[in-house]
Amino acid sequence: MNGRVFIIGLGLIGGSLALCIKKQHKNATIIGFDVIFEQAKLAKMLSVIDEIAPSIEDGAKEADLILIATPVQETERIMQALVNMELKDQVIISDAGSTKKEIVKRSKLLADKGVAFIGGHPMAGSHKSGITAAKSILFENAFYLLTPEDHIRAEQVQQLQSWLSGTKARFITLSPDEHDYLTGVISHFPHVIAASLVHQAEKTSETKKLVPRLAAGGFRDVTRIASSSPEMWRDILLHNKEVLLSLLVNWQEEMQKVTNMLETENSEEIYDYFLRAKQFRDELPQKQKGAIPAFYDLFVDVPDYPGVISEITGILAKEEISITNIRILETREEIYGVLVISFQTEEDRERAEACIHLHTSYETSVAL
Numbered sequence: 079m080n081g082r083v084f085i086i087g088l089g090l091i092g093g094s095l096a097l098c099i100k101k102q103h104k105n106a107t108i109i110g111f112d113v114i115f116e117q118a119k120l121a122k123m124l125s126v127i128d129e130i131a132p133s134i135e136d137g138a139k140e141a142d143l144i145l146i147a148t149p150v151q152e153t154e155r156i157m158q159a160l161v162n163m164e165l166k167d168q169v170i171i172s173d174a175g176s177t178k179k180e181i182v183k184r185s186k187l188l189a190d191k192g193v194a195f196i197g198g199h200p201m202a203g204s205h206k207s208g209i210t211a212a213k214s215i216l217f218e219n220a221f222y223l224l225t226p227e228d229h230i231r232a233e234q235v236q237q238l239q240s241w242l243s244g245t246k247a248r249f250i251t252l253s254p255d256e257h258d259y260l261t262g263v264i265s266h267f268p269h270v271i272a273a274s275l276v277h278q279a280e281k282t283s284e285t286k287k288l289v290p291r292l293a294a295g296g297f298r299d300v301t302r303i304a305s306s307s308p309e310m311w312r313d314i315l316l317h318n319k320e321v322l323l324s325l326l327v328n329w330q331e332e333m334q335k336v337t338n339m340l341e342t343e344n345s346e347e348i349y350d351y352f353l354r355a356k357q358f359r360d361e362l363p364q365k366q367k368g369a370i371p372a373f374y375d376l377f378v379d380v381p382d383y384p385g386v387i388s389e390i391t392g393i394l395a396k397e398e399i400s401i402t403n404i405r406i407l408e409t410r411e412e413i414y415g416v417l418v419i420s421f422q423t424e425e426d427r428e429r430a431e432a433c434i435h436l437h438t439s440y441e442t443s444v445a446l
């Protein structure tokens with residue numbers, strides 16, 4: 079498609095959307111704006127955008143598509159400001175925010191002016207922020223939730239989906255209420271729990287100095303999302319207050335159940351509690367991206383000699399297999415750990431495994 083796309087907020091999501099749009103629509107011009115000028119400058123330097131807009135007003139007036147990818151409370155302020163700006167008649171405005179109810183409510187002001195706003199939420203991302211983390215493959219196979227209001231025409235939704243086709247995401251339409259409830263359960267609430275687990279460990283570490291060292295393995299995995307942007311998550315919580323408050327009540331009931339099981343030493347119930355959790359979790363889709371992005375880990379049992387990491391990364395680099403993370407998983411201090419290499423896709427992991435088998439005799443394993 080031809081046209082001008084204006085992206086407000088050039089972080090992980092705004093930058094990734096810019097890359098996806100440019101990949102699919104080579105003739106489109108991508109204009110970006112960020113409240114932190116350095117971020118916009120970097121986006122231009124990295125060719126994520128074609129032009130920097132000096133202000134939202136400047137970027138918005140010629141745009142055919144405006145995408146807002148800022149923390150959700152900022153998104154509301156920007157929508158409010160857009161109401162009083164000069165815009166093209168046929169412009170479509172959308173956002174990437176993790177909540178939809180408050181944002182869609184705010185879009186009424188735009189609707190009253192005859193401007194089409196379609197709420198959007200690409201359900202993939204990471205705990206990283208900023209333009210340097212942006213990637214064109216971030217949303218591949220992920221769900222992309224849209225919450226168009228009744229007055230939005232089907233062609234307008236279609237047009238937005240065409241602009242966003244380079245995400246290779248799967249579009250799903252639902253109501254803002256349903257959106258906030260579902261994402262509350264599977265995304266927002268887990269972030270609260272991850273943060274609370276970290277706080278609990280931090281408190282313990284004041285008296286038990288071994289805690290940070292012991293927390294390097296499984297604890298790090300279950301709390302990865304606690305490293306996300308505090309500004310973004312503050313806004314999400316405030317937007318989805320009612321849902322999260324009711325989930326907190328459910329959670330406290332759940333914890334009470336666990337307390338009772340343990341106090342009464344009900345071994346059957348405790349077993350069953352873990353078994354049912356395992357069964358449901360094991361049945362979750364593995365090879366497709368859900369709301370919480372999948373990382374494809376490969377475990378390599380490496381010997382303890384200097385240079386082994388560069389040997390492995392060298393083999394992968396030769397085959398042009400990109401890795402997203404590499405670390406040593408230490409289970410026992412005196413034994414050299416297992417190397418954990420993370421990939422963006424299942425295919426990359428499979429190629430890497432084959433490549434390591436071809437060039438070394440190290441054992442590998444794929445975590446499920």
Ligand SMILES: NC(=O)C1=CN([C@@H]2O[C@H](COP(=O)(O)OP(=O)(O)OC[C@H]3O[C@@H](n4cnc5c(N)ncnc54)[C@H](O)[C@@H]3O)[C@@H](O)[C@H]2O)C=CC1
Pocket residue numbers: 086087088089090091092111112113114117147148149150152156174175176177199200201202203204205206207208209307310314
């Ligand atoms: N991080 C993730 O995994 C996901 C985030 N989202 C949503 O996408 C939105 C953006 O998140 P990220 O890209 O991760 O955050 P980020 O922190 O990487 O980027 C946000 C950018 O917005 C800029 N910004 C803030 N206020 C602004 C304003 N008034 N005008 C212009 N720019 C402004 C910031 O300077 C920053 O560069 C949020 O609403 C978030 O809820 C949605 C899906 C996944």
Ligand SMILES: O=C(O)C(=O)Cc1ccc(O)cc1
Pocket residue numbers: 175176200201202203204205265303369370371
């Ligand atoms: O990093 C993770 O696992 C995430 O949970 C990413 C994420 C953050 C916010 C969203 O609205 C959707 C996905």
